[in-house]
Amino acid sequence: MIDRFSEEAIWACTTCFACVDACPVHIEHVPKLTDARRHLVMEAAQFPDELQGVFENLERNSNPWGFGAHTRSDWAEGLELKVGEPAEYLFYVGCAGSFDNRNKQVSRTLARLMQQAGVDFSILGEAEMCNGDLARRSGNEFLFQMLAEMNVAALQEAGVQKIVTACPHCFHTLGKEYGDYGGDFDVVHHTQLLAELREQGKLKVSDRDTTLTYHDPCYMGRIDDSHEAPRKALGGEILEMHRCRDKTFCCGAGGARMWIEEDADKRVNLIRAQEALDTGADEVGTGCPFCMTMLTDGMKTLGSETQVRDVSEIMAEQLEA
Numbered sequence: 109m110i111d112r113f114s115e116e117a118i119w120a121c122t123t124c125f126a127c128v129d130a131c132p133v134h135i136e137h138v139p140k141l142t143d144a145r146r147h148l149v150m151e152a153a154q155f156p157d158e159l160q161g162v163f164e165n166l167e168r169n170s171n172p173w174g175f176g177a178h179t180r181s182d183w184a185e186g187l188e189l190k191v192g193e194p195a196e197y198l199f200y201v202g203c204a205g206s207f208d209n210r211n212k213q214v215s216r217t218l219a220r221l222m223q224q225a226g227v228d229f230s231i232l233g234e235a236e237m238c239n240g241d242l243a244r245r246s247g248n249e250f251l252f253q254m255l256a257e258m259n260v261a262a263l264q265e266a267g268v269q270k271i272v273t274a275c276p277h278c279f280h281t282l283g284k285e286y287g288d289y290g291g292d293f294d295v296v297h298h299t300q301l302l303a304e305l306r307e308q309g310k311l312k313v314s315d316r317d318t319t320l321t322y323h324d325p326c327y328m329g330r331i332d333d334s335h336e337a338p339r340k341a342l343g344g345e346i347l348e349m350h351r352c353r354d355k356t357f358c359c360g361a362g363g364a365r366m367w368i369e370e371d372a373d374k375r376v377n378l379i380r381a382q383e384a385l386d387t388g389a390d391e392v393g394t395g396c397p398f399c400m401t402m403l404t405d406g407m408k409t410l411g412s413e414t415q416v417r418d419v420s421e422i423m424a425e426q427l428e429a
């Protein structure tokens with residue numbers, strides 16, 4: 109396969125599943141590409157240079173940037189959250205929500221919304237580790253399994269049954285892949301919980317006075333077929349992009365592409381940012397920390413000041429007292 113497709117093509121895949129979705133004879137291209145990456149990483153030790161540091165950071169500090177693991181819950185300072193205590197939900201924050209400055213704001217907003225709605229939740233704090241999606245999609249299966257086993261042990265020790273997360277990659281990996289490692293959890297994406305809280309009247313949200321388009325993260329919209337929840341959470345009219353819901357177009361970050369340098373003329377995020385601009389909407393909503401980063405960068409590169417915000421942030425702004 110590597111001889112037929114070239115290493116460049118194997119590393120270019122974002123694991124967006126658009127090809128699998130479109131294939132009339134149900135060929136599963138993505139697992140084959142991931143297998144090829146496994147061979148390149150674990151047997152041939154041939155992979156993009158950028159991934160070397162990322163793998164080391166995951167091994168040493170259980171996050172791709174290499175921030176000190178002891179700073180994982182610094183984002184929550186002053187919020188008075190339960191840490192490692194029994195609660196109905198465990199808020200699995202993920203690496204981006206814990207360490208990336210822009211996405212730390214989303215974590216704080218979501219925590220405040222849950223507090224306001226009376227949701228009983230706690231976080232794992234320093235015991236939380238990267239979910240391992242990045243390691244698995246980039247072919248480092250050994251590292252993925254190590255992270256998955258440690259996370260499952262930490263979650264079980266904390267007595268966790270229900271998990272809420274603001275990251276589609278955490279949502280997919282914890283909910284659909286941790287079962288193989290003894291982790292049987294009921295996992296919801298934050299847009300699903302927010303839609304439910306709005307429906308139950310626990311979050312009262314007024315009409316928007318701006319127009320909005322919504323980027324479906326492919327790990328929600330297509331792969332896990334959950335595209336109505338964010339629209340219910342947001343309410344009102346959404347100016348849809350021509351590729352949306354299960355036909356969404358990837359932002360370019362998936363499949364570890366977030367961590368690999370890209371040729372300027374091949375940037376997937378610019379195509380998607382332009383599609384969002386073509387709707388004429390005032391701002392872009394999304395429900396994925398990596399989509400947020402990619403689309404925000406895309407807007408800047410295209411010279412647009414259009415804001416990209418998480419569903420929780422848009423809701424928080426419309427909250428009735």
Ligand code: SF4
Pocket residue numbers: 120121122123124125126127128137138
């Ligand atoms: S990038 Fe998406 S469409 Fe292209 S091969 Fe990978 S999963 Fe398939």
Ligand code: SF4
Pocket residue numbers: 122123124276277324325326327328357358359360361362363396398399
């Ligand atoms: S970063 Fe977002 S759009 Fe890109 S693969 Fe992940 S979920 Fe899909």
